[in-house]
Amino acid sequence: MKITICIGSSCHLKGSRQIVEEMQSLVAEKNLKDQIDLAGKFCMGNCQNGVCVTIDDDQFSLRPEETKSFFENEVLTRLQ
Template identity: 35%
Template structure:
């Protein structure tokens, strides 16, 4: 199971972390990946100026609602 951590700290919250979480949950549901992906909240990852910080497998991505699907593809390797 992959664990995807989405920062919900102050800066990421202002930058749209709630929308990113909502979009990722929709992607997970649409693809039937609920048994393969765990989406959890996290606090500051130190990337506050880059957008919503999302971490998986020790890689931190800068995510917005505009690129959430692209980043999800990278994380899941095409699933």
């Protein structure tokens, strides 16, 4: 599974760095490094909302404080 987090300037201002760091620690904590490929990408053209995050081809818009629930609801459920 590939998770891409936008690190473009608009998303950066909305806290993408915090999301990247939290995702990294969640992946490490759950021992999922072999299954999840985390990547950063510049502007994905979806700056209107929160930080743009994609899981494979699905696009989401996140606030940093939603990272943990996003991880549990969208990432972990897809791995099962």
